[in-house]
Amino acid sequence: MFVPHSELDLKKMFDELKINSLDDLFTHIPDALLLENGLDLPESLSELESIDYFDDIAARNKSDLVCFAGGGHYDVYLPQTVKSLTMRPEFMTSYTPYQAEISQGILQVLFEFQSLVCDLTDMELANASLYDGATSIAEAISVAINKTKRDRVVISSGLNPNSKEVINTLIDRNKFNLDYVELNNFLFPTNFEFDESQAAFVVSYPHYEGSCQDLTSIVERAKEKGLVTICYVDPSMLGVLTTPGQMGFDIIVAEGQSLGTPLSFGGPTVGWFATKKEFARLVPGRLIGESRDKDGNKSYVMTLRAREQDIRREKASSNICTNQTLNAIGSAIHLSWLGPEGIYEMGYHAIQKANYMRKQLIKNGYVIPNDDSSLREFLLEVKSDAAEVIQDMGDKGFLAGILYDEKHILVAVTEKRKKIEIDNYIESLMEVDNG
Amino acid sequence: MVSGGNASSLPLVGGKPEPTIKELSSPGRRASKFPKLDVPEVKINHESLKKEKARLPEVSEHDLVMHYSRLAHRNFAVDLGFYPLGSCTMKYNPRFADSIASDSRFANMHPSMPEEFTQGCLKVYYEIGNYLCEITGMDDASFQPPAGASGELTGLLIIKKYLEVNNMNHKNEIIVPDSAHGTNPASARMAGFTVVEVETDSRGMVDIEKLKEIVNDNTAGLMLTNPNTGGLFEEEILSISQIIHNAGGLLYYDGANLNAIVGASRPGDMGFDIVHSNLHKTFATPHGGGGPGSGPVAVKSFLREYLPGPIAENKDRKYNWYQPENSIGRMHGYHGNFLVTLRALVYMKLLGKEGLDQLGAYAVLNARYLSSKVSQIIPLAYDEPCMHEFVASVKDLKKSHKIKAYDVGKALLDKGFHSPTIYFPLIVEEALMFEPTETQSKETLDDLASNLKLIVDDLQQDDTVLEDYPKNLPVGRPNELIPAKYLTVNWGDFELLEITE
Numbered sequence: 060m061f062v063p064h065s066e067l068d069l070k071k072m073f074d075e076l077k078i079n080s081l082d083d084l085f086t087h088i089p090d091a092l093l094l095e096n097g098l099d100l101p102e103s104l105s106e107l108e109s110i111d112y113f114d115d116i117a118a119r120n121k122s123d124l125v126c127f128a129g130g131g132h133y134d135v136y137l138p139q140t141v142k143s144l145t146m147r148p149e150f151m152t153s154y155t156p157y158q159a160e161i162s163q164g165i166l167q168v169l170f171e172f173q174s175l176v177c178d179l180t181d182m183e184l185a186n187a188s189l190y191d192g193a194t195s196i197a198e199a200i201s202v203a204i205n206k207t208k209r210d211r212v213v214i215s216s217g218l219n220p221n222s223k224e225v226i227n228t229l230i231d232r233n234k235f236n237l238d239y240v241e242l243n244n245f246l247f248p249t250n251f252e253f254d255e256s257q258a259a260f261v262v263s264y265p266h267y268e269g270s271c272q273d274l275t276s277i278v279e280r281a282k283e284k285g286l287v288t289i290c291y292v293d294p295s296m297l298g299v300l301t302t303p304g305q306m307g308f309d310i311i312v313a314e315g316q317s318l319g320t321p322l323s324f325g326g327p328t329v330g331w332f333a334t335k336k337e338f339a340r341l342v343p344g345r346l347i348g349e350s351r352d353k354d355g356n357k358s359y360v361m362t363l364r365a366r367e368q369d370i371r372r373e374k375a376s377s378n379i380c381t382n383q384t385l386n387a388i389g390s391a392i393h394l395s396w397l398g399p400e401g402i403y404e405m406g407y408h409a410i411q412k413a414n415y416m417r418k419q420l421i422k423n424g425y426v427i428p429n430d431d432s433s434l435r436e437f438l439l440e441v442k443s444d445a446a447e448v449i450q451d452m453g454d455k456g457f458l459a460g461i462l463y464d465e466k467h468i469l470v471a472v473t474e475k476r477k478k479i480e481i482d483n484y485i486e487s488l489m490e491v492d493n494g
Numbered sequence: 495m496v497s498g499g500n501a502s503s504l505p506l507v508g509g510k511p512e513p514t515i516k517e518l519s520s521p522g523r524r525a526s527k528f529p530k531l532d533v534p535e536v537k538i539n540h541e542s543l544k545k546e547k548a549r550l551p552e553v554s555e556h557d558l559v560m561h562y563s564r565l566a567h568r569n570f571a572v573d574l575g576f577y578p579l580g581s582c583t584m585k586y587n588p589r590f591a592d593s594i595a596s597d598s599r600f601a602n603m604h605p606s607m608p609e610e611f612t613q614g615c616l617k618v619y620y621e622i623g624n625y626l627c628e629i630t631g632m633d634d635a636s637f638q639p640p641a642g643a644s645g646e647l648t649g650l651l652i653i654k655k656y657l658e659v660n661n662m663n664h665k666n667e668i669i670v671p672d673s674a675h676g677t678n679p680a681s682a683r684m685a686g687f688t689v690v691e692v693e694t695d696s697r698g699m700v701d702i703e704k705l706k707e708i709v710n711d712n713t714a715g716l717m718l719t720n721p722n723t724g725g726l727f728e729e730e731i732l733s734i735s736q737i738i739h740n741a742g743g744l745l746y747y748d749g750a751n752l753n754a755i756v757g758a759s760r761p762g763d764m765g766f767d768i769v770h771s772n773l774h775k776t777f778a779t780p781h782g783g784g785g786p787g788s789g790p791v792a793v794k795s796f797l798r799e800y801l802p803g804p805i806a807e808n809k810d811r812k813y814n815w816y817q818p819e820n821s822i823g824r825m826h827g828y829h830g831n832f833l834v835t836l837r838a839l840v841y842m843k844l845l846g847k848e849g850l851d852q853l854g855a856y857a858v859l860n861a862r863y864l865s866s867k868v869s870q871i872i873p874l875a876y877d878e879p880c881m882h883e884f885v886a887s888v889k890d891l892k893k894s895h896k897i898k899a900y901d902v903g904k905a906l907l908d909k910g911f912h913s914p915t916i917y918f919p920l921i922v923e924e925a926l927m928f929e930p931t932e933t934q935s936k937e938t939l940d941d942l943a944s945n946l947k948l949i950v951d952d953l954q955q956d957d958t959v960l961e962d963y964p965k966n967l968p969v970g971r972p973n974e975l976i977p978a979k980y981l982t983v984n985w986g987d988f989e990l991l992e993i994t995e
Binding site (some may be wrong): 060061062063064068069075082083085087088089091094097098099100101102103104105106109112113116117118119120121122124126128129130132134136139140142144146148149150151152153154155156157158159160161162163164165167169170173174175177178179183184185187188190191192193194203204219220221222224225227228229231232233234264265271272274279280294296297299300301302305316322323324325326327328332336345346347348349350351352353354356357358359361363364367369371372374377378379380381382383385386388391392394396397398400401402403404405408409410411412415416428430434441446449450453458461462465468474477478479481489 | 497503512515516523524525527530531532533536537538540541544547549553562563567569572573586588590592594601602603606610611613615617618622625627640641644646651658675680684686729732760763764778782783784786787798800824825827829833840842846848849852856857862863866867879894903907918919926932933934964969976977978986987988989
């Protein structure tokens with residue numbers, strides 16, 4: 060289908076190779092391994108036929124729901140400018156910028172991405188991205204283990220449950236202990252005692268349930284015991300929240316979907332990873348540096364390559380080969396589009412609207428267990444079975460949130476939600492959730 | 495006949511550097527605009543809120559668009575010219591797949607929705623699972639791994655879990671050919687295995703005798719690409735498979751080179767137990783400048799219950815998520831790279847049986863043809879029929895004229911082509927690895943070969959300064975030592991360096 064060769068081309072190529080058919084290309088493969096009748100698959104479709112085929116599949120999704128789900132992935136407004144620039148074919152159809160002289164475009168955007176992430180989080184060095192938020196946490200834990208040579212990790216329980224599963228997969232629990240610490244009234248216990256056997260302290264900011272706290276003193280005490288402190292942050296709220304850098308964290312990781320990438324059913328998104336320069340040689344993934352060519356022209360190039368798997372092989376600290384460049388480009392362009400005022404409004408409107416929604420829910424008899432500590436995301440206690448409420452709210456046109464437990468739904472509000480949508484949500488909720 | 499893959503007409507214009515978005519920033523400008531707040535505004539006191547604004551650039555929308563468009567102009571891409579980068583399968587990425595993946599009914603789906611709401615997404619996973627299993631000769635697949643390296647790690651964790659469950663914990667050695675991709679040993683170590691290298695013989699294939707010496711009761715498995723990284727089909731694969739299986743080990747197929755055999759031969763029939771595929775290579779999803787990719791793992795049925803879950807099932811005409819019983823656990827925060835998977839399914843549908851049956855053959859035809867042309871200019875590393883890629887070596891030119899593979903690659907950039915992969919596989923001196931893919935025309939292959947001839951002649955001239963290449967691009971070779979030594983990885987770092995040094 061995308062093969063250019065005409066009969067004439069084939070003849071010329073066959074002549075050059077002194078063969079008579081495509082089959083002659085495989086005479087060195089044992090007969091037993093050659094497929095006799097090809098693959099058992101349906102015939103091809105034209106683009107026109109494919110439109111119908113995929114239209115049928117797309118129609119099976121309940122895709123028109125007003126989204127009140129978050130948990131790391133947020134229905135924020137993604138400007139057309141960001142979408143169309145990110146989808147420029149020069150960005151989309153290139154590979155890792157190994158050849159710097161013809162890849163200055165990608166290299167500079169990634170350099171800008173790294174710098175923007177540093178500015179937004181108050182850190183010194185960011186990599187050119189990782190797979191997603193969850194895998195980034197696991198990579199950060201590996202860095203901490205390598206740095207401290209200790210074998211225990213303190214993890215706040217207020218993390219996305221899927222992220223916990225990814226950590227449990229990627230960190231070898233035969234060698235390392237993962238100690239999950241329960242939150243106390245939705246906040247990390249300020250009196251938690253760290254000790255010198257622990258490699259890392261991992262905490263989500265805000266916590267998964269939406270509550271948020273100043274972590275400065277906890278970070279300080281963890282660092283006193285030599286732990287590497289790791290913050291998993293919601294980056295789209297950094298227009299209004301105190302930055303993890305200001306709170307003293309050593310490593311910041313993030314799920315970057317809400318900056319530059321559509322919800323995408325969870326992937327591809329982008330993991331952010333930022334830290335201090337003292338950790339530079341432990342950082343996983345690609346890193347872009349600024350340099351000069353021999354004429355003194357500014358030029359960018361991949362750097363600290365000696366850490367990576369293609370050079371270090373089994374001695375590499377991570378097997379990461381690719382990153383999520385295109386999504387990182389999306390993040391850079393979205394952040395530049397937002398600017399300081401835009402990212403502020405994005406966060407400020409979200410917390411104002413979430414606050415309005417909580418107060419309206421409470422006014423209508425609902426309990427919000429973490430009303431006082433939450434910002435844009437919170438737990439909603441329902442009277443009926445929470446899974447059923449989510450199902451029934453779907454029929455009313457709402458994605459009510461994420462199932463938290465039998466009685467609770469995790470509700471997220473972005474700057475995109477309108478007052479009328481919030482009001483209608485509550486009205487519908489009262490209809491479907493009648494105990 | 496004119497070549498379509500030569501990008502030497504490309505306006506990679508200008509000798510001046512593009513400023514950074516920060517340098518374009520001017521206080522008070524902005525591109526963003528949001529609706530007015532439509533809920534009653536109240537004073538919110540919370541200890542986590544800050545007073546100051548974030549440090550971000552302030553630019554107008556037109557400045558922003560011009561800046562990122564100009565940067566796009568400074569980048570080579572598959573859509574612009576021939577990208578014969580070995581081991582990366584830089585084939586044409588159908589535009590049509592982008593349009594399906596941009597459909598908001600897919601792109602705007604939240605990952606935490608109940609399965610009743612996401613029947614379309616589940617069907618995508620179910621359908622492509624069937625395609626992938628048929629193409630690779632396997633039984634079940636998981637699309638959790640977001641990239642090839644993640645797929646490798648998944649495969650190794652499956653081996654580990656399988657050995658644990660079956661009380662074979664002593665098996666802790668993974669055998670990897672010395673020609674393997676760096677991700678193989680790195681992934682094996684991450685999964686907690688000891689890496690044992692097996693040598694390549696003079697023909698460029700796994701040395702069977704050496705393999706027999708290495709294999710023992712501790713052998714957990716072997717990781718192999720077939721064709722291997724030299725572009726050669728491992729003709730003794732059935733014997734290799736027997737040796738490993740007889741020792742109680744499992745056979746892992748690194749799908750990096752799957753493009754060579756699609757429709758012709760299947761890893762499952764060769765004896766492989768686990769296969770990862772790179773959808774961004776074989777199934778034409780855009781590489782995105784180095785990601786996102788997708789590295790699904792397919793297994794024989796006896797390993798199904800170890801797959802990372804959940805995986806999509808179809809029961810009573812409804813799709814649902816199934817969590818395998820002994821699952822190694824999640825490899826990704828949600829369901830893997832869904833939109834990449836969707837693009838790959840679009841590609842498979844467009845090709846269908848007839849396209850997929852001949853996919854490998856055409857990829858091999860182009861490589862074999864190009865290798866025939868290149869071999870008249872630079873000697874090939876192996877005297878064997880190549881599959882979808884081949885390795886040439888300039889070690890003689892290095893001896894006679896100090897010309898390195900690196901220099902040939904850089905000079906080729908001037909001629910409108912991307913460089914082939916250089917210095918890989920590691921076991922070939924001054925290696926240049928070419929992978930043309932099936933989507934380039936005969937004229938483009940001829941054009942690359944004739945330009946290669948010009949370069950090799952040019953570089954041998956007495957007055958040649960190798961470091962001058964490339965000569966016709968916005969920048970020359972960047973000094974790689976400066977950022978590595980001084981960590982100039984954030985804006986301002988370099989300027990600071992100029993002040994202090």
